[in-house]
Amino acid sequence: MIQDFSESLRGIADQEESVYARALHGRADDTGQFVSTLRRRRMVRQSTTTVLGAAATAALAFGAVEGWGALHLQPAAGPTGSTPTASTSPAPTASTSPAPTESAINNASLPALGQWQDAGVDPSVFGLVTIRDAVTFGGRAVVVGCTPGTATVAGFPAWVGAGPTSWTRAQGPAAVDGQPVGCLEDLVVTPFGLFAQGSSLFRSVDGVTWDQVVLGSSSDAPGSVDAAFAVGNRLTVLVSRMSLAESTKASMYTTTDGVTWTSAPAAAAAIFDNAEVDSVIATSDGLLAVGASPGGSFVPTAAVWVSADGLTWQRVTPVGGGFADAYMYAVSTAPNGFVAVGPNSGNAGRIAAWSSPDGVTWTRATTPAEQVNASTAYLAPRSLTRLGGTVYAAGLDSDSSRPQQDGDRPALWSTTNGATWQRVDLAGLPTPVPFAVTELNGTLIGFSPAADWPGPAEPVHVLTATG
Amino acid sequence: MATWQGVFEELIRQRRPALVGYAFLLTGDRAQAEDVVHDALLRTFSRTRNLVDVRSAEGYVRKAIATTYLNGIRSRRAFTSRQHLFATPEAAPAHDEAVTNAVAVRAALLALSGRERTCTVLRFFEDLTVPEIARTLGISDGAVKRYLSDAVTRLEHILGPTPGLTLDDAGDARIDIHTSVRGAR
Numbered sequence: 001m002i003q004d005f006s007e008s009l010r011g012i013a014d015q016e017e018s019v020y021a022r023a024l025h026g027r028a029d030d031t032g033q034f035v036s037t038l039r040r041r042r043m044v045r046q047s048t049t050t051v052l053g054a055a056a057t058a059a060l061a062f063g064a065v066e067g068w069g070a071l072h073l074q075p076a077a078g079p080t081g082s083t084p085t086a087s088t089s090p091a092p093t094a095s096t097s098p099a100p101t102e103s104a105i106n107n108a109s110l111p112a113l114g115q116w117q118d119a120g121v122d123p124s125v126f127g128l129v130t131i132r133d134a135v136t137f138g139g140r141a142v143v144v145g146c147t148p149g150t151a152t153v154a155g156f157p158a159w160v161g162a163g164p165t166s167w168t169r170a171q172g173p174a175a176v177d178g179q180p181v182g183c184l185e186d187l188v189v190t191p192f193g194l195f196a197q198g199s200s201l202f203r204s205v206d207g208v209t210w211d212q213v214v215l216g217s218s219s220d221a222p223g224s225v226d227a228a229f230a231v232g233n234r235l236t237v238l239v240s241r242m243s244l245a246e247s248t249k250a251s252m253y254t255t256t257d258g259v260t261w262t263s264a265p266a267a268a269a270a271i272f273d274n275a276e277v278d279s280v281i282a283t284s285d286g287l288l289a290v291g292a293s294p295g296g297s298f299v300p301t302a303a304v305w306v307s308a309d310g311l312t313w314q315r316v317t318p319v320g321g322g323f324a325d326a327y328m329y330a331v332s333t334a335p336n337g338f339v340a341v342g343p344n345s346g347n348a349g350r351i352a353a354w355s356s357p358d359g360v361t362w363t364r365a366t367t368p369a370e371q372v373n374a375s376t377a378y379l380a381p382r383s384l385t386r387l388g389g390t391v392y393a394a395g396l397d398s399d400s401s402r403p404q405q406d407g408d409r410p411a412l413w414s415t416t417n418g419a420t421w422q423r424v425d426l427a428g429l430p431t432p433v434p435f436a437v438t439e440l441n442g443t444l445i446g447f448s449p450a451a452d453w454p455g456p457a458e459p460v461h462v463l464t465a466t467g
Numbered sequence: 468m469a470t471w472q473g474v475f476e477e478l479i480r481q482r483r484p485a486l487v488g489y490a491f492l493l494t495g496d497r498a499q500a501e502d503v504v505h506d507a508l509l510r511t512f513s514r515t516r517n518l519v520d521v522r523s524a525e526g527y528v529r530k531a532i533a534t535t536y537l538n539g540i541r542s543r544r545a546f547t548s549r550q551h552l553f554a555t556p557e558a559a560p561a562h563d564e565a566v567t568n569a570v571a572v573r574a575a576l577l578a579l580s581g582r583e584r585t586c587t588v589l590r591f592f593e594d595l596t597v598p599e600i601a602r603t604l605g606i607s608d609g610a611v612k613r614y615l616s617d618a619v620t621r622l623e624h625i626l627g628p629t630p631g632l633t634l635d636d637a638g639d640a641r642i643d644i645h646t647s648v649r650g651a652r
Contacts, residue, residue: 003568006592016491017485018484038512
């Protein structure tokens with residue numbers, strides 16, 4: 001008789017493991033080849049920075065904005081050239097539930113860098129994280145973050161602040177399906193609660209206690225949550241599931257009460273098949289999302305999508321041209337409209353930057369900040385913040401010709417016109433640059449370092465400013 | 468060093484042979500197993516965000532191995548140098564009962580279709596429940612039950628009575644292979 005079947009399978013796998021381990025001994029280490037290829041391919045979904053738009057839009061729709069929220073300025077006329085068709089545009093209506101006291105910040109009018117002060121918060125409160133997003137909800141500041149490096153965040157990566165210097169850890173599941181939550185990227189305020197998006201979706205009614213939102217049936221989870229779009233009383237969640245090699249199949253789930261979720265028509269989600277949505281901001285006409293979609297096998301094309309309702313989206317950038325072979329990781333308002341940045345994925349190694357007067361027509365900057373030796377180095381801006389009349393981009397300066405421990409350095413660039421970017425000397429800054437920003441009781445609270453800050457772990461700095 | 472890179476390098480260093488051993492159960496071929504693992508590693512680390520430690524990353528990669536195998540991705544062999552993998556397995560006495568057993572089980576696995584074999588490995592090697600298998604492969608619970616039922620029937624036919632080759636303890640998705648699956652067709 002055959003021995004126990006599972007034991008037989010384990011025996012076969014163990015045998016093959018041993019054979020393969022012996023075969024590896026005589027081979028050159030190919031880890032570097034893998035890493036090099038991955039760096040070119042990788043569509044990092046960790047670039048979302050001051051993604052305040054969705055929350056701001058929701059807050060505006062419900063008239064719950066106070067203070068700095070009133071400074072939610074439209075930097076331009078918004079997407080007008082090709083207005084998306086809003087088949088199910090939700091008209092903002094009064095909510096019967098208590099309206100969240102959202103104070104959403106649009107960074108169009110944040111003070112210049114020299115007007116910020118370090119609040120002196122003990123960084124051990126946050127541990128080894130970079131703060132990804134910050135909102136004010138129910139009279140508290142709420143922030144979420146991710147772990148840089150290989151450390152695992154113990155517990156739910158969200159914190160609640162009664163003031164700029166008073167922070168406590170929020171309560172929520174530490175793991176989903178056996179995997180650590182590890183990273184929360186965005187916060188979205190709705191009339192029916194606060195939502196945090198990582199690979200999964202979480203909801204809180206007070207910012208303190210969080211529960212997972214299960215989309216689809218428990219036995220048929222739809223995939224990884226990529227983005228959450230809030231407009232009016234509608235929250236729509238973009239989900240992707242890996243299918244064939246590098247492709248993903250998108251689906252969207254939408255709710256108007258936070259309890260009942262319906263699957264959006266497949267046609268609505270199909271625009272995000274095989275695409276990456278990396279950053280979302282509000283415009284005067286809805287939402288603007290940036291990311292990338294394939295321009296060929298492993299060749300990305302930077303992309304911009306616009307939506308009036310978060311459910312029906314239209315892509316406004318072409319495939320190829322000034323968008324080929326690059327990702328848009330982050331988008332921000334700028335003095336003359338919008339700017340977006342990202343890395344080239346190919347051999348150039350330089351940053352890619354675009355500007356737009358209206359969110360619809362985008363122009364690739366022809367004078368990137370600097371040249372690099374593409375055979376060993378590349379630059380990858382990942383986060384944007386706008387302080388006064390200057391937009392700052394933070395990201396990675398990687399050069400494998402440097403000693404290993406110095407191969408990856410943080411980098412900061414700035415622009416005042418969206419077209420010309422300069423490297424910023426980190427040592428010459430008056431304070432760290434605040435990225436995720438919210439306002440609480442008249443005080444602006446910002447967080448540094450930016451998302452995905454590379455290099456040695458940098459403690460969280462809480463910065464404050466007043467208008 | 469980027470978040471993913473440290474996890475990736477540690478995973479490669481610590482778990483690569485084990486992943487190839489796992490993939491071999493699906494492919495029945497060492498070169499293909501290495502290809503599948505490489506594809507799965509690239510897929511996982513090209514796209515997945517929540518790679519914060521080796522253990523969770525390995526979970527993602529194992530899922531990707533199953534789906535990569537099923538999707539028949541064999542086109543990219545940029546990192547594969549095949550010759551060394553065709554080394555003859557360790558010689559063993561023909562009468563070694565363990566070897567005989569392994570050979571029989573390997574042959575029986577290869578008699579299954581790709582989906583049947585994948586469901587079988589996920590159930591009996593990874594110890595996943597039917598809903599977990601369905602979620603991993605992106606197919607319905609019913610389809611998983613059908614594949615498992617067919618696989619067990621065929622394996623029993625080839626191997627004869629085999630301890631542990633039963634679907635009665637499939638976790639929270641108990642299966643009556645004699646009624647629900649066939650009857651559902």
